[in-house]
Amino acid sequence: MRPPRIRGGRTTVLAAILALALAAPLAAAQAQASPPTSPTTRAEQSADRPHQYEVTGPATRAERTALASTGASVDEVHARAAVITADGAQAALVRQLGYSLRKLPDPPSPPAASGRIKDFPDGYTNYHNYDEATKEIDGLVAKHPDILSKEVIGKSHEGRDILALKLSKNVTKDENEPEVLFTAHQHAREHLTVEMALYLLNEFTSKYGSDDRITKMLDSREIWVIPDLNPDGGEYDIATGEFQMWRKNRQPNAGTDEVGTDLNRNWDFKWGCCNGSSDDPADETYRGASAASAPEVQVVSKFVHSRNVGGKQQIKAAIDFHTYSELVLWPFGFTNDETGPGMTQDDHDTFATIGKKMAASNGYTPEQSSELYITDGAIDDWLWGDQKIFAYTFEMYPSSNGGGGFYPKDSVIPKETSRNKDAVLQLLETADCPYRAIGKEDQYCKGNGKG
Ligand code: CXA
Numbered sequence: 001m002r003p004p005r006i007r008g009g010r011t012t013v014l015a016a017i018l019a020l021a022l023a024a025p026l027a028a029a030q031a032q033a034s035p036p037t038s039p040t041t042r043a044e045q046s047a048d049r050p051h052q053y054e055v056t057g058p059a060t061r062a063e064r065t066a067l068a069s070t071g072a073s074v075d076e077v078h079a080r081a082a083v084i085t086a087d088g089a090q091a092a093l094v095r096q097l098g099y100s101l102r103k104l105p106d107p108p109s110p111p112a113a114s115g116r117i118k119d120f121p122d123g124y125t126n127y128h129n130y131d132e133a134t135k136e137i138d139g140l141v142a143k144h145p146d147i148l149s150k151e152v153i154g155k156s157h158e159g160r161d162i163l164a165l166k167l168s169k170n171v172t173k174d175e176n177e178p179e180v181l182f183t184a185h186q187h188a189r190e191h192l193t194v195e196m197a198l199y200l201l202n203e204f205t206s207k208y209g210s211d212d213r214i215t216k217m218l219d220s221r222e223i224w225v226i227p228d229l230n231p232d233g234g235e236y237d238i239a240t241g242e243f244q245m246w247r248k249n250r251q252p253n254a255g256t257d258e259v260g261t262d263l264n265r266n267w268d269f270k271w272g273c274c275n276g277s278s279d280d281p282a283d284e285t286y287r288g289a290s291a292a293s294a295p296e297v298q299v300v301s302k303f304v305h306s307r308n309v310g311g312k313q314q315i316k317a318a319i320d321f322h323t324y325s326e327l328v329l330w331p332f333g334f335t336n337d338e339t340g341p342g343m344t345q346d347d348h349d350t351f352a353t354i355g356k357k358m359a360a361s362n363g364y365t366p367e368q369s370s371e372l373y374i375t376d377g378a379i380d381d382w383l384w385g386d387q388k389i390f391a392y393t394f395e396m397y398p399s400s401n402g403g404g405g406f407y408p409k410d411s412v413i414p415k416e417t418s419r420n421k422d423a424v425l426q427l428l429e430t431a432d433c434p435y436r437a438i439g440k441e442d443q444y445c446k447g448n449g450k451g
């Protein structure tokens with residue numbers, strides 16, 4: 001067995017967390033002083049919000065999977081500790097496992113100035129809310145109609161458009177070119193991932209014709225970007241001016257007031273199989289009532305199936321962007337095994353070789369996702385298990401809570417999005433035949449000419 005790699009994994013982080021904890025009472029005072037917003041007051045919403053905790057003790061994959069099965073989300077993994085997001089009930093379950101918990105500071109909650117509701121607060125105004133992202137995208141499509149097109153592929157639970165953008169030369173034609181998919185924002189609080197998608201759209205349109213690698217890729221690939229899988233959750237997270245630490249979508253659950261499904265536990269491959277998700281709607285990792293029960297998952301699943309042309313899936317590779325911990329992850333998440341049904345040694349080696357090379361360029365840590373903890377119903381397991389797409393998850397900046405956790409300031413956006421440019425280009429360049437990475441192009445990619 002490989003030595004476990006540790007997510008984040010820096011003791012200085014704990015000192016930084018401790019320093020930040022001293023600022024927590026200030027945030028609480030601000031929340032109380034803020035004006036009420038209907039239908040609930042800001043104070044009531046803070047009471048309902050989950051919090052992050054540092055959990056001392058869990059040291060193995062099995063212990064972390066047990067930790068995750070309390071229904072908390074596991075946000076950071078260290079050698080003998082983890083950071084979780086939990087409500088009161090989940091925190092109590094974690095204590096019952098015998099671990100000690102230390103509450104971390106809540107995300108910043110600047111007083112909501114009137115007119116600033118439903119938008120990012122000061123220090124975050126360069127993040128795009130849903131309307132701002134839509135306007136940015138529409139502007140790019142208007143400016144670059146030959147290489148960028150927009151399609152509404154369906155609607156979220158609350159009726160927001162879910163968009164797919166296509167980037168390619170001769171964009172209006174469905175050419176016989178390898179396709180690559182980039183998705184973002186399954187988890188509401190992971191706002192930096194929308195900026196990542198917008199960065200790709202901006203970079204690829206503005207540098208077509210001047211940047212050789214970009215030009216070559218737009219000339220020979222069809223690139224799909226789905227910039228926002230969870231628009232309802234994202235808007236909910238920022239709606240009061242105070243971040244809600246929201247993860248799931250905003251779909252109601254029958255028979256309870258608890259709202260939302262964890263989209264990254266809802267995909268229809270080994271759904272709910274392996275203690276890697278929760279059946280309790282109150283939990284952060286609630287898997288939904290049935291596989292693909294979330295409309296957002298249905299919309300994207302249908303889109304991916306629609307790229308099966310003449311019995312052949314056109315999409316060869318994918319990255320799903322998340323935050324945080326600076327990781328490059330690959331399937332499977334539902335099992336600790338590296339190989340097995342649906343994952344040959346060559347498949348695994350291809351995943352690992354490409355994943356490690358991408359990680360060498362962005363400085364993230366590469367590993368199979370189950371090194372963290374077991375998950376079932378995650379998108380990359382589905383994209384590979386169901387569609388044989390080489391699908392990765394990138395957990396973006398920061399490496400730990402000390403860098404802002406789920407809510408880093410907008411000043412990091414340019415650096416932390418452009419940081420992934422080379423890795424994205426690498427994946428695009430390998431997409432005509434991923435098995436070339438292990439020297440087996442002849443074996444796997446001959447005859448059809450296109451991987
Ligand atoms: C993850 C992503 C994909 C497969 C397995 C695990 C990690 C991800 C999650 O738990 O869905 N972490 S995160 N973004 O903090 O929620």
Ligand code: CA
Pocket residue numbers: 168169170171173175177218219221222
């Ligand atoms: Ca094309």
Ligand code: ZN
Pocket residue numbers: 186187190264322323
């Ligand atoms: Zn996530």
